[in-house]
Every structure is written in C-alpha cells, then in structure tokens.
Amino acid sequence: MSKHSTPQFILQRLLAAIPSAIGVIIVSFIMTRMLPGDPAAFFAGASATPEAIAQVQETLGLNKSWIEQFFIYIGELIRGNLGVSLTTGQTVIYDLVTRLPASLELTLAGVLFAFIIAVPLGILAALKPNSWLDHLSRFITTAGVSLPTFFTGLLLVYIFYFLLGIVPAPVGRLDLLSSPPEHFTGFYLLDSLIRGDFNLFVIAFQHLILPAITLGIFALAPLARITRASMITILGSDFIRLAKSNGLSPEKILFTYAFRNALLPIITTMGVVFSFLLGANILVEKVFAWPGIGSYAVEALINSDYAPVQGFVLTMAFLYIFLNLAIDILYGIIDPRAGF
Amino acid sequence: MTISIRQTRYILQENTLTLVAFLMFLSLIFLAIFGNAIAPYDPLETNSAIALSPPSLQHWFGTDQLGRDILSRAIVATRLDLGIAIAAVFLSFFIGSILGVLAGYWGGWIDNIVGRAIDTIMAFPLFVLAMGIVAALGNTVENIIYATAIINLPLYARVIRSEVLIIKKAGYIEAAKLSGNGDWRIMARYLFPNALPVMMVHISLNMGWAILNAAGLSFIGLGVRPPTPEWGIMVAEGATYIISGEWWLAMFPGLSLMFAVFCFNLLGDGLRDSFDPRKKT
DSSP: OOOHHHHHHHHHHHHHHHHHHHHHHHHHHHHHHHHOHHHHHHHHHOOOOOHHHHHHHHHHTTTOOOHHHHHHHHHHHHTOOOOOTTOSSBHHHHHHHHHHHHHHHHHHHHHHHHHHHHHHHHHHHHHHHHHHHHHOOOOOOHHHHHHHHHHHHHIIIIIIIISOSSSSSSSHHHHHHHOOOOOOSSHHHEEEEHOOOOHHHHHHHHHHHHHHHHHHHHHEEEHHHHHHHHHHHHHSSSHHHHHHHHTHHIIIIIIIIIIHHHHHHHHHHHHHHHHHHHHHHHHHHHTOOOOSHHHHHHHHTTTOOHHHHHHHHHHHHHHHHHHHHHHHHHHHOOOGGGOO | HHHHHHHHHHHHHHHHHHHHHHHHHHHHHHHHHHHHHHHHHTTOOOGGGGTTTTOOOOTTOOOOOOOOBHHHHHHHHHHHHHHHHHHHHHHHHHHEEEEHHHHHHHHHHHHHHHHHHHHHHSSSSSHHHHHHHHHOOOOSSHHHHHHHHHHHHHHHHHHHOOOOOOOHSSSHHHHHHHHOHHHHHHHIIHHHHHHHHHHHHHHHHHHEEEHHHHHHHHHTTOHHHHHHHOOHHHHHHHHHHHTTTTHHHHHHHHHHHHHHHHHHHHHHHHHHHHHGGGGOO
C-alpha cells in the first residue's frame, strides 16, 4: 500500500485496461473473418463492382497471412474505417456517432430513474430489516429483474398510451411534427433547454419517459440490494453508535453519517448497472423505435448488413471498457482507501 | 441420497417463498414434458375466421393474428425456452467448471490464459456479445445456445476458481495428497464436489438470466424462426398489436417468460439464504 499520487493511480488503471482492449480487438477481428460474406465487399460498399471488390481485397491484403491481416485490420480501425452500411449508405462510423447520443440519453435517464426509486427503497428496508416494507421492496425488485425489458416496455405502452393516453405513441425521440433541436450535446433534453425551446423539451421528455422507466425497472434490484446491504452494515458500526450516544438527531446520523459512507458501494453498482443497461438498451430501443445505436444494429442484423453489427459490437465494448475505467478512477478519487 | 432429500425438505420448510418457487419449478418441468399432450389446440393450426379474438372460454388466452390459440402456443413453447436455457447453462457450467478447477488448482500459465480469456469476454456488454456471436456463427437455435453459454462462462469459471483456491488449502486435501492421490483425482473427487453447493445458487440465478437472454435474442429476430412457438418471438409478433389494443398477443407469452424467470430467481435467492445465512438478502 504505497502512497501514489492521483495521476499515477489513473495511469495505472489505464494500463490495466489495455489487455481487455487488445482482447476486444482480437475478438472483433475474428468476428469479421467469421461473418457471412466477403470482408472486402463490406469495405467496398453496396454498389461495388467485382473489380472494385478485387481491388479492395488487394488493399486489405486478404491474400496475406492472418497476422499481417490483423495488423492491417488494426490500421483500418485507427483510421476509423469500420466499413459502409449497406442499409443507410453511410459510413458505419458516421451512423454510430450520430446515433450514440440517443442511446446515452436514454441510458442515463434510465439509471437516474432507478437511482431515485431504488435508493430510498433500500434505505427504508435497511432501517427496518425483515419488516413488511423490507419484504415488499424485495418482492418489487425481484419482480423487476424477472421482467423481460421488451415485455415491460410493451406493457407500459399498452397502459399509458393505449388505455390512459397520457404519453405519445412509441415512435422515437420526438413526434413527427417536431424537428430536433440544434445540435450541441445530442441530448434532446439539454439541447432544447439550451435553445430555450420549452415546448420541445416537454415533447422530448414525454417521449423519453416510458423507455427510461422500462430500462430503469431492470436496474432497481441491484441498486436497492446494495443500498440495503451497505446501509445495514454501516448503521451497525461503532461510529454510528457513538454518534447516537452523543445525542445527534436521527436525520443527521442517517444522512450525514450513514448514507455518505454507504454511497461508495452504491456508486460502484451504479457504474455496473449503467454498463449493463447499455446492453439492455438494444431491446428497449427496438420496442420504442428509439433511433439509437442498438436499434441501428438490430436493423442491420435483420438485413444481413454485417459491417454495422461489427462496428456496433466494437463501439459497445470500448464504451464498456471506458466506463469501467471511469468508475474505477472515480472510486479511487472519492475513497482514498481504495487507491493504491 | 436420503440426506439430500432431507436437506431439500428442510430448505423448503424454512422459507415459504422458496417452496412457492419450487412448486413453480415443478409446474414448468411438467409443462415442458407434457406440454404437447395437454395443449388444447394444435399450436400451428391457423384459422383466419377467429383471428385476433380476445380471451374467451374456448380460447383462454385469445388467438393471434393468424387465429392460432395462444394458450396452446405458450404451453408448447415451454419446452423450447427451457431447453435452450438448460442446454446453455449446462454447457457453460461444464466448460466453466473444468477451466475454473484447472486455473484454481494449478495456477501459473493456465490461470493466466483462463483469466485473460474471461476478462476479454467480460469486456463486452454480454447481450451485445451474444448478438455478435449469433450473427457470426449463423442464425440458428444451436448458435443461440452456444452464444448464451459463452457469455455465461466467466461466471462459472470465476466462482469455481475462487472456491477451489479456498478449498485446496484445507487439511483434507493435504491428507488426500499425502495418501498418494494424483492431481486429477484430487480435482475430480475432492475439489469439484466441494465447490458444487455454491454453484447451485449461481446455476439457479443464471437459468433465469439465460431464459431472458435467449428470449431477447429471438425477440430481435435471431435464432428461433416463426412459426415455431417460442415466448420471445410471440411477444415480438404481438408487439405490433399492442398499439391498437390487442394486448393478449404479447401479454400471455410475456407473462409466461416472467413466470419462468421469476421462479428461478426466487429459487436462487432461497438457496443462497439456506447455504449461506450470513448473506441473507
């Protein structure tokens, strides 16, 4: 346990992520070679003539050894060449970059929803373990994690759109009449506020709420469980007993002393949940016609358009590695005991 | 064998919720085995005259867009959905156990290679990796099983490995070594069986997840093809009709899925409580 400075700690974490990144690239390379269809045809695009494909085959070095091909592949990746989508006619990298904010906005909203519901549930359950409230919270969260996300989404659409009519039809981020706000962050909620268009904000919010809840329900269980567990541990510890015997008010003990300490494992779990929801996103995006990268990949997959699928898998893996890295670093900064 | 039956009874008596889960489990197994015989109608028989009719006495769960009986389809689908999940979980348990025991017992380069491979799998969002694998291997039911098995592999390998690391320091392993048992014999006879109880919890929780995963893949159009009755596909087909109010198409297969997953999750929680009272959730 030597004392390292924060930059050193960050560097160490960055280095530790390299093997995973290499692994991901290898898997993705194997995937390109195994995918049905000719990789040269991928990179050449839809309307390529046989001569053009042969030429791409030459430049891609498909007649060379596997090792050489691997390094050529890495070269293409570094230049950001993920091939061309046959369905949209755009480069895959362009499609992914324009669609990524939609997925991120949805996932963030989902995590936020889960946090707002699950953390109070967990705290209440921890204050009275084995009470009816504890059992209820356990039942709700287990039910939440047992619901297939795509089914939850459809159920919510049926109740809130068809029966109650209080949310718009599941047709994506905005209704057909509105045009997206000027691009700053790509998050419609933020962009509409930046431009001061409150109407658009409401429309974007109405469209976001159901998919976000659908995603969030799935994340309730892990968050509520970890909140409960860490609150119970901390509420039973010596410094809480000391605070109690010193006559501090219960609110102060609960929020200032206990909750702040319980927050660390909760943050770690939030990170895990966030990256997990990124994967679950695919199904929710399909249900709500959400124009994110998940629905993009599904559409491509159905049309046997494999370059986008491969680009999507690669993007997700790197996002995932990056997220876990960010959580590690954040954790190390918040809790000096975890740094090494 | 008598001990394990007594143990099971003890576990079930201790926790009513686990008992409920166990009964749910038995009913699932029953449907999986006898589903084809007890389904009231042929799950593939279409009848456009009664298409999209809501639940009634003749068709308890209603009929779908082709007039097929949804109750029969949901019942018959049990075997396929459970089958995929069981096959996938068994495969990853089998391979994961071997890798985990080897890595934990011998350490060294085997441990390094297994560790790296596991890290690589875990570097992907799992559902995304499963999707990629099915795309690469081809769109068939077997490949759904392989994909689900691969993404679950790290769980088993890791848990077994850490169990083995603890168990191999125990006195009876030393004793077994000193009395002349070879490495393979020690792994097969002493290490693996003693790591099993902990695995049961993971298998149960993992089954629920495998069912969700497989159904999710068929929901996006991978693996099982229509008109085969399968819960994920049935929900996908019903999705279009939700907006116009024909809720029963997606609702009943969705509830069946939830029933199955809920059953395994409850079972897993119950098993965890009885194996390790300290970790009570």
